[in-house]
Amino acid sequence: MEAKPRGLKILEAVTVVLFLISLWMVFFYAPVEKVMGEVQRVFYYHVATAWVGMLGFGVALVAGIAYLRTSKRKWDIVGLAAVEISLVFFFITILMGSIWARPIWNAWWTWDPRLTTATIVELVYAAYLLLRQGIEDPDRRARFGAVYAILGFISVPLTFLSIRIFRTIHPVVIGNSDPTATGNFDMTSKMLQTFLYGLFTFSVIFATLLWHRIRLGWLADKVEQLRLKTSE
């Protein structure tokens, strides 16, 4: 395995600085929301982690299409890396949302369209990882992964649109909420800056983690190839 590239080291340093600034904005720059109080600050990373989740599933979709067109192993490694990172971030989204919901909705969980579709997304991609492990042939596994990532992505826009097309309790922060939604708030300019900066920071965090996970994927691929060779 090659030494860590200089570009990755720079990206890591930039990510740490961006993240520290983001934390400062979340806890000190953005004002306390008048009604919900401190728990509203969960919103900044709740949405940012959801954004990274959806971004990663989108990357896996593109990688899946690229693999089916070229049959190059690198696209399988990219797809797997993107799904794994997104699963982690989407899981955090769901947990943070549940913690926010407790004081606002007076319930940890409700089978609302947004929460239901988000759970479906998480389960769809968790199944992607589990099913991949059951296939030994690397080429078959990659082909399966590519097709699955393409089909699985259908659940992602459905989740994004669920609060815009169905009657729901989940608020829409940008755009018009359903009248039955609970937990809406008007963002001040400082809140909006914190929110947008968070989205940008998490996109960079995603890029850094993706690079690391791809490197890990290449290493795993090399080990697998050697194992197959030595077992022959």
Next chain:
Amino acid sequence: MLFDEGPANTLNYMIAGYAVFFTAMIFYLASLLMRYRNLKQDLEVLEEIELHDEPKS
């Protein structure tokens, strides 16, 4: 109504939310690091086996 008078006291929920975030991130980063180390060890062992096997073939 819970929120009639000023911001509600929801500090504990905020702390819980961010504790979840940091815990999950630390676990994931640790998992990346551990997998990387294990794969490196596997690679070294396999390369050694390959090196020993080569003169025979």
